[in-house]
Amino acid sequence: SNYYELSSSLMFFFSPVFIVDGAVAPVLMSSFPPGSLSDTASKAMSPLSFRKFNLFNQSCGVKDYIQQYKAHMAERSQAIEAGLTLTSHYVDVQVIRREILRLGKNTNKCLDMELIITGDIDRQKNSVGHSQVRGDDKCKRYILLFGKAGMGKTTLIKKLCLDWSKDRTPQFDFVFVLDGKQLTLTEPVYSLQTLLLSVSSFASPCTDLDGVYAQILAASKRVLIIFDGFEELRDYEMLLQTLEKELVTSLQKDSKLQSFTIRQLFSAILQRVLLPGCTLLLVTRPRGAASQLLRRADSLLELSGFTTTHIETYLSKYFPDSELRDAAVDHLKSSSYLNLLCWNPGLCHLVCTVLERSKCSEALPRTLTGLCHQVISEKELLSQLSSLAWEGVKSNKSNSSILPAEQALSTKLREFGLRTGLLVSQRLRTKTDKRGREGQDGEGGGKEDKNESGGVEDGEEKVKEMDINAILPFQTSAKARRKPQRGEFELTQRFAVGLLFQSRTELNRLHSYTETVFRDMVASKQALVTKHLEGLSFSDLSPAQVLELCNYVHETGFTHEESCGETGSRMLNHLAANLPERLTFRGVPLSPPETFIVQNALKRGGAEVRSFCLDLEDSGIQIRGLRDLVGLSNINTYRACIADVITLWEQLKQSGEDEFLQGAVSKFKIHPLKATQVCHIEHLEKLVSIHVRKKLSASQSDSFLADGVPAVRELLKLEFELGPENGPLVLPKLWDLLPGLQNLQHLDLEKSKIGDKGAEKLADALVTLSSLEILNLSQNCIGDEGVKKLALTFKELPKLHCLSLYSNVISDEGAESLAAVLPHMASLTELDVKYNKMTDVGAQILGASLKNCTKMKTLRMWNQCIPYGMFERLQQQDSPRAL
Numbered sequence: 001s002n003y004y005e006l007s008s009s010l011m012f013f014f015s016p017v018f019i020v021d022g023a024v025a026p027v028l029m030s031s032f033p034p035g036s037l038s039d040t041a042s043k044a045m046s047p048l049s050f051r052k053f054n055l056f057n058q059s060c061g062v063k064d065y066i067q068q069y070k071a072h073m074a075e076r077s078q079a080i081e082a083g084l085t086l087t088s089h090y091v092d093v094q095v096i097r098r099e100i101l102r103l104g105k106n107t108n109k110c111l112d113m114e115l116i117i118t119g120d121i122d123r124q125k126n127s128v129g130h131s132q133v134r135g136d137d138k139c140k141r142y143i144l145l146f147g148k149a150g151m152g153k154t155t156l157i158k159k160l161c162l163d164w165s166k167d168r169t170p171q172f173d174f175v176f177v178l179d180g181k182q183l184t185l186t187e188p189v190y191s192l193q194t195l196l197l198s199v200s201s202f203a204s205p206c207t208d209l210d211g212v213y214a215q216i217l218a219a220s221k222r223v224l225i226i227f228d229g230f231e232e233l234r235d236y237e238m239l240l241q242t243l244e245k246e247l248v249t250s251l252q253k254d255s256k257l258q259s260f261t262i263r264q265l266f267s268a269i270l271q272r273v274l275l276p277g278c279t280l281l282l283v284t285r286p287r288g289a290a291s292q293l294l295r296r297a298d299s300l301l302e303l304s305g306f307t308t309t310h311i312e313t314y315l316s317k318y319f320p321d322s323e324l325r326d327a328a329v330d331h332l333k334s335s336s337y338l339n340l341l342c343w344n345p346g347l348c349h350l351v352c353t354v355l356e357r358s359k360c361s362e363a364l365p366r367t368l369t370g371l372c373h374q375v376i377s378e379k380e381l382l383s384q385l386s387s388l389a390w391e392g393v394k395s396n397k398s399n400s401s402i403l404p405a406e407q408a409l410s411t412k413l414r415e416f417g418l419r420t421g422l423l424v425s426q427r428l429r430t431k432t433d434k435r436g437r438e439g440q441d442g443e444g445g446g447k448e449d450k451n452e453s454g455g456v457e458d459g460e461e462k463v464k465e466m467d468i469n470a471i472l473p474f475q476t477s478a479k480a481r482r483k484p485q486r487g488e489f490e491l492t493q494r495f496a497v498g499l500l501f502q503s504r505t506e507l508n509r510l511h512s513y514t515e516t517v518f519r520d521m522v523a524s525k526q527a528l529v530t531k532h533l534e535g536l537s538f539s540d541l542s543p544a545q546v547l548e549l550c551n552y553v554h555e556t557g558f559t560h561e562e563s564c565g566e567t568g569s570r571m572l573n574h575l576a577a578n579l580p581e582r583l584t585f586r587g588v589p590l591s592p593p594e595t596f597i598v599q600n601a602l603k604r605g606g607a608e609v610r611s612f613c614l615d616l617e618d619s620g621i622q623i624r625g626l627r628d629l630v631g632l633s634n635i636n637t638y639r640a641c642i643a644d645v646i647t648l649w650e651q652l653k654q655s656g657e658d659e660f661l662q663g664a665v666s667k668f669k670i671h672p673l674k675a676t677q678v679c680h681i682e683h684l685e686k687l688v689s690i691h692v693r694k695k696l697s698a699s700q701s702d703s704f705l706a707d708g709v710p711a712v713r714e715l716l717k718l719e720f721e722l723g724p725e726n727g728p729l730v731l732p733k734l735w736d737l738l739p740g741l742q743n744l745q746h747l748d749l750e751k752s753k754i755g756d757k758g759a760e761k762l763a764d765a766l767v768t769l770s771s772l773e774i775l776n777l778s779q780n781c782i783g784d785e786g787v788k789k790l791a792l793t794f795k796e797l798p799k800l801h802c803l804s805l806y807s808n809v810i811s812d813e814g815a816e817s818l819a820a821v822l823p824h825m826a827s828l829t830e831l832d833v834k835y836n837k838m839t840d841v842g843a844q845i846l847g848a849s850l851k852n853c854t855k856m857k858t859l860r861m862w863n864q865c866i867p868y869g870m871f872e873r874l875q876q877q878d879s880p881r882a883l
C-alpha cells in the first residue's frame with residue numbers, strides 16, 4: 001500500500017525516529033535531571049565500534065527504554081481526532097514524488113511555483129513505491145514532505161510513529177518528533193539530550209538518560225527525526241541561517257550542556273551539526289520561500305489527497321454500520337461539490353460529521369462556508385469564528401494570520417480553525433511578521449502594510465469600500481499578480497465573504513444586534529463585496545486570481561437551498577458573462593472541488609451563449625475533472641496534459657461514449673507547443689503515433705481518426721526547450737515523431753546538443769516537413785559532417801525562409817556545402833551562421849553564392865576568424881547582404 005511504500009522508503013533510509021511536539025515537553029522536562037555523561041567517547045567512535053553499538057548490543061537499560069518509549073508512542077500516536085483512531089480509521093493515502101522546476105535566484109517565492117506540476121497520469125506513476133525506493137541507491141536522508149492544510153501530514157506522521165512503535169520500521173532504533181511550535185520556548189536551557197528525550201512529542205520518562213543518549217549518538221544513522229508543526233517552508237529556511245562558529249564549537253564539544261535554545265538545537269540538527277548521520281523528515285504546508293531547503297532535500301514528497309476509493313474506505317470506516325454507511329454514501333451523492341471536497345481528508349472528516357449529524361436526511365451544505373457553518377453549529381463558536389475571519393480579512397498584513405494575539409478562544413474553536421486552515425498559529429507567525437517588517441524577510445511586510453487601510457479597530461460597521469479593495473486578493477498591479485496568494489489565508493477570505501451571503505436566518509443566530517441594525521449591516525457589506533467583485537476587470541486578473549474569484553462567487557452563491565440566492569445568482573451570471581473567452585489556468589493547481597466550481601461558472605456561460613477556449617496545462621487537473629470540463633457543450637477548444645487527454649479518450653472509447661469522444665478529439669489543441677520536460681516529448685510521441693496509425697488502441701482502427709488527430713495536424717510551431725542536459729535524452733524520440741508533424745512551420749531546436757550524429761537523423765526527419773518556414777538550430781555543436789547532411793535536406797524544404805545555424809562548429813568545408821545549396825533554397829531570406837568556425841575562405845564562398853540567391857535578404861556570418869576587411873570587401877563588391 002502507498003502508506004507502507006512511504007514508510008518502507010523511510011525505513012530504508014532512516015534509523016531512530018524522534019518527533020518533537022510541544023505540548024508535553026515542559027512537564028516532562030522538569031522530571032529529568034541534567035545529564036552528566038560525556039559524549040566525547042561516542043563521537044570518536046569508529047565505524048567498527050559503531051556497529052558494535054547496534055540494537056543488539058544495547059544495554060538492558062537502553063532496550064527497556066526503547067520498549068517503554070515505543071509503548072508510550074503507540075498509545076499517544078493512536079488518536080487522530082476525538083473518537084477516531086489510526087487503527088480503526090486510518091486510510092492508506094498516496095504520497096507522490098515531486099520534482100523541482102529549476103532553482104534560480106528569483107524563483108524562491110513559493111514552493112508551488114518551483115514544483116513541476118505533472119499531469120494526473122504522471123502523478124500516479126510518481127507515487128512512492130517499494131521498488132522505486134529500493135532501486136535507488138542514493139542515500140535519501142533529507143526528506144521534505146508537504147501537503148496543504150488538512151491533507152493528512154500530521155496523521156501520516158502519527159502513522160509512521162505507530163508503525164515504528166510496532167517494530168515495523170526496524171531500520172530505526174529511535175524516532176523522535178519535534179514540533180515547530182516549541183520555537184517559542186526561548187530560554188537557553190536545553191541540550192540535545194533534553195530536546196530528544198524530554199521535549200520531543202512522545203518523550204517518555206527515562207531512568208538511564210545517559211545510556212540512551214549515548215546510544216543515540218553512537219548510532220545516529222539509525223535515528224529518524226521528524227519535524228512537524230511548521231506552518232510553512234520559510235520557517236525551516238530561517239533555521240538554515242549559518243550558525244556562529246562559537247555556537248557550533250560549543251554544541252559539538254558538549255551537546256549535553258543545557259545552555260542552548262530550542263532554535264539553536266533545531267538549527268544545528270537541520271544543518272547537520274548535531275546528529276549528522278540521522279535521517280530528517282521535514283513536514284510542512286507548501287508555502288513560503290525555500291531555496292536553501294530545496295537544495296538540501298534529497299527527496300520531495302507530497303500528500304496527494306483522497307481518491308474516490310479512499311473516500312469510500314473512509315466512509316466505511318467512519319460508518320461501520322452498513323445501513324448507516326449506505327445511507328451516508330447515498331446522501332453524499334446528492335452533492336457533487338461535497339463529494340469532491342472529500343479529496344481533502346480533513347474536509348472529508350467534516351463532511352462525515354455533517355452526514356452523521358444530519359442523519360442523512362437534511363439538505364447538505366453546498367459551500368465550504370456552509371460546511372464549516374454546520375460543523376460548528378454552536379452559535380457562540382460560529383459567531384466567534386466569523387468575526388475572526390472578518391477581522392483577519394480586514395487586517396491582511398503580510399498574508400498574516402487571523403488569530404488575534406490576545407483573543408481567548410475555546411479549545412474547540414482553536415482546534416477547528418487550525419485544522420481547517422482558517423486560523424494559523426499566532427506565535428510562530430508573529431515572529432515571521434516581525435522579521436518581515438524589520439526587513440530581514442525580503443518580501444514580507446513593509447510596503448504591503450502601508451497599503452492596508454486603517455480603520456480595522458473601528459468595528460465591522462465602518463468597513464469602507466477602500467478596505468474591501470485592499471483585502472480581497474484581486475489587486476492587479478504587476479507585483480500583486482506575481483505574488484503567490486494561495487494559502488490558508490484565501491480560505492479565511494472565502495469564509496468571511498461566504499458568511500455574508502449565508503441565509504439571513506442563519507446569520508441572525510450569530511449576533512446580538514437588533515434586527516434592523518443587523519440587516520443594514522449585512523446588506524451594506526454584501527453590497528460592498530458585490531460591487532467590488534463585479535467591478536473587477538477580468539483581463540487584468542492572473543489565472544490564479546480568476547480561480548480565486550470563481551471560488552468567491554461560489555461561496556456567495558449557494559446557501560443551503562437548492563438554487564443559489566438572488567445576489568449569488570447575479571454574481572454567477574456576471575462571472576460567466578465576463579470570464580475571458582480564452583480562459584487559462586496554466587500553472588495554477590486545480591483541485592477537484594475547484595474544478596467543479598469552474599465547471600459551474602462555465603455552465604452559466606452556456607446560458608449566456610458564450611463559449612470558451614480552455615487552457616488546463618500545468619494545472620494538475622485530475623482526469624475526471626478534465627472529463628467534466630471537456631464535456632461542457634460550450635467549450636470550443638481545450639488544452640491539457642497530452643497523456644491525460646489520451647487517457648480520457650481511451651476511457652471514453654471504452655465506455656462507448658462516441659459522440660463525447662469525437663468532440664473531445666476534435667476540440668483538443670496543442671499549437672503552439674513548447675516542450676520543457678522530457679515527458680512532454682514522450683506524450684507528444686504517443687499522440688503523433690495515434691495520429692499516424694489513425695487509431696487509439698492497437699487493435700481496431702477508429703473512424704473518427706480517419707484524418708488523424710486534428711491537434712497534430714494543426715500543430716504549426718514546436719519549441720524544444722529541454723536544455724543541453726535533458727534534450728539529448730529525448731532527441732531520438734523527436735526524430736521519430738517529427739515526420740508525423742506534416743504541417744509544422746516553425747521548429748526551434750536551439751541549445752539541444754544535436755551534434756553531427758543528431759544532425760544526420762534530423763536531416764532524415766526534415767525531408768517530410770515540406771511546410772517548414774523557420775528552423776532554428778543555433779548552439780547545437782553541429783559541424784561540417786552534420787551540415788553536409790542537412791544541406792541536402794534544406795533543398796527539399798520549399799518554404800524555408802529563415803534558417804539559423806548560429807554558434808555551431810561549422811568550418812570552411814561546411815560553408816562550402818551550404819554555399820552549394822543556397823541557390824536551390826527558393827524561399828530562403830535569412831541565414832545565420834554567425835559564431836561558427838569558418839575563416840575568410842568560407843565567408844568568401846558563401847558571399848559569392850549570394851549572387852545566385854535573389855530572395856536572400858541577410859546572411860550573417862561574422863566570427864573572430866574572419867577579418868573585418870573581408871566584410872567590407874564583400875559588401876562593396878557584390879554582396880551587400882553579407883553581415
Ligand SMILES: Nc1ncnc2c1ncn2[C@@H]1O[C@H](COP(=O)(O)OP(=O)(O)OP(=O)(O)O)[C@@H](O)[C@H]1O
Nearest residue numbers: 089090091149150151152153154155345346349419
Ligand atoms: N490518512 C488518513 N486517514 C484518515 N483520516 C485522515 C487521514 N489523513 C487525514 N485525515 C483526517 O484529516 C484530518 C486532518 O489531517 P491532518 O491534521 O493530518 O492534516 P495536516 O496536513 O497535518 O493539516 P495542517 O496543515 O492543517 O496541520 C485528520 O484529523 C483526520 O481526521
